[in-house]
Amino acid sequence: MSDRAFQVMPIDYASGLAELRAVRETVFVQEQQVPLEEEWDALDPLCHHVIARDQDGHPIGTGRLTPEHRIGRMAVLAAWRGQGVGDAMLLALMEQARNQGWPAVSLNAQVSAEAFYARQGFIPHGERFEEAGIQHQSMRRALHGTTLVETGAGAIAAMLAVVTHARRGLRIYTRELDPGLLDHPQVLDALRRFATATRGGEVHILVQDAGTPQRALAPLLTLAQRLPSVFTFREVREPVDRAYAAAFVANDTSGYYFRTLGHRFDGEVNLDGAGRARQLRDEFGRFWERARPCTEFRALGI
Template identity: 65%
Template structure:
């Protein structure tokens, strides 16, 4: 992968170890205080390494894929953060893992970077822990197969990833805008960025009970008030739709999260399942056409 500013490429460890270490030591040892003997390990020669270089060919970022299906040593020089380098490195490693037909990859995310990995479809696992004196959280990304969602933290992570992956459209079916999910800060921020950083986007939200989130002052309603051309709300009213117990979100790419019982977080999700996402959007469209516009939201400025 390359841009006008940098390129990402796979490298042989023996040939590129000086460049790899230059970046890693600048980030981990000098910036974060990780002991040098902990930063280096015996796995390095066995790993698949990628490196990001600027237009002059100087190293600005690194990452590796270990034989035990783990992503690690993700490091980007401070001057290059926020410019997509980390995402490009991560996508290169995910592409290599798919090429090897691995079912999943995992990593130890520094707590401050959890949001970055969640936006790429990684789900949190287990409890937080300390590694090299820095708090981490285990995370895992399923490749190809569907992921099982059981807890709120997983629900927030996968919903965020589905929003980030969307191109132009999101379809959301919810009972009452699910407190704990559709008001979670990472989800709200992803929706805000989706609605304000792209043109021609649309978020359709179909509710079973429109009054409940209004009475609860759901923050998503406030966001929609500021962006009425993007967000649309309807409420189911047809007898054929009223017994529908599930909830879901589906984008116009390959992502979906389906909960058989809409009042729970338990469900299944995927970011590489265009067929299932399309099926849910088609089901959503049928219910949307039978539903009533939420005029009481429009009275508030929508």
């Protein structure tokens, strides 16, 4: 994020066309070599559009919401990328969709931007495809209630969302540190950023099997050793607790990703499920009190 000031607001297509063109043709046509005739379509006049402007009123970003409940044409000028402009526009478009009473929105993300959308709760579905010579991934987010997670890619996106929206606390219940998920580079990077950027942050992790990730020298253990004041591990010991079949991550706001069967990645994610997130944190707390500290994780010789 940056201290550079900008503002996001709705814009009428007809009266704002010059500003929309200034951003979209710079980003898509000039930078990404999208043919001009493919950039503008018959949907544009029918869409809800937003514009981001800098403090001097110059356009720096655009996005649209189509009648088919799709977010698209998200573009930010190069000098403003990484400053929170894209997040602000995405949130504004989702708010417009909620005001329309839509249950969900979808989008086709350029693969390079997939993690950006995942952090805001969009989950990939279907196979990647090519559009205007660029690889894309379809993604979807429910605006009320849960979004289904069906694949490993969806699980990674769900983790990124829940971790990104944590304030100071994460609770993770896992069988054996979920190979393919908790060792994924994007998930590890999200956990590292949370741990280093959050003063007083805590990541409590319950495992059913401490031995397997220890023998495998799981990358998350390496990260935890570097940040021992943030990461704490315990192993479930009570037979009644070890029979618990599910797995989940819950943050301290209103986000969670829950899997009914802990050895599978399919489940549900919700960034606005305060009641369910609180229930999962409470459930985690009861397991935590009966579990044993994994002191062996502190010195693995990695």
